[in-house]
Amino acid sequence: MRRYTVGVPFVLLVFLLSPLAILAPVAFVACMVVGVDPIEAFRLLWRVLTALRGTDVEVSKRNRSVLVHIS
């Protein structure tokens, strides 16, 4: 079986998601409207993002296997 491993560094993941920072003012206003502390929301979302470290997703089909690992 041919196996491919793709290691995604956490820094790269943050870099790829960084364009979403453009939506930060909109998210801030939305948090204020629904009565959620925007700083707490950001803190929890950052925690979710950092918790992605160590995640493995492996898909195998026929003689090929791809493993994506977030490190």
Add this chain to the structure above:
Amino acid sequence: MNENRRKILEMLATGKITAEEAERLLAAVEKAPESSAGGGGTGSGPARKPQFLRVLVEDEGRKGPTKVNVRVPMQLLRAGVRLASLIPPEARDRVNAQLHREGVPFDLNQITPDNLEELVEHLDAFTLDIDEHNTKVRLFCE
């Protein structure tokens, strides 16, 4: 492990167990570290906390079998559940009402950091197997 030995000896001293029972328990306690060391495990405590949630999916499709193997850190599960604290109270009440209507007696307000830890600790014995037609799904903690 010393604490376990002490507890056994205390039980023997107070007469809760007989000398034979104490001997058997001590033997079991002495065996436990050997087996954990032999397995190459890093956990030195009596019960190792689950570190990952594994989802295995096997599908025998027409174009050949497909396997998906996902390993998610428990930390992500914890962080995800903590996000529930962001749900506004009125929305949480609506979710709870809907869950009750669907026959799920679950209250989102009961999720606190304390009982979340308790929940995650008890997940080590959790296994879910779904076997349907050509698809198998297995969910467990390791």
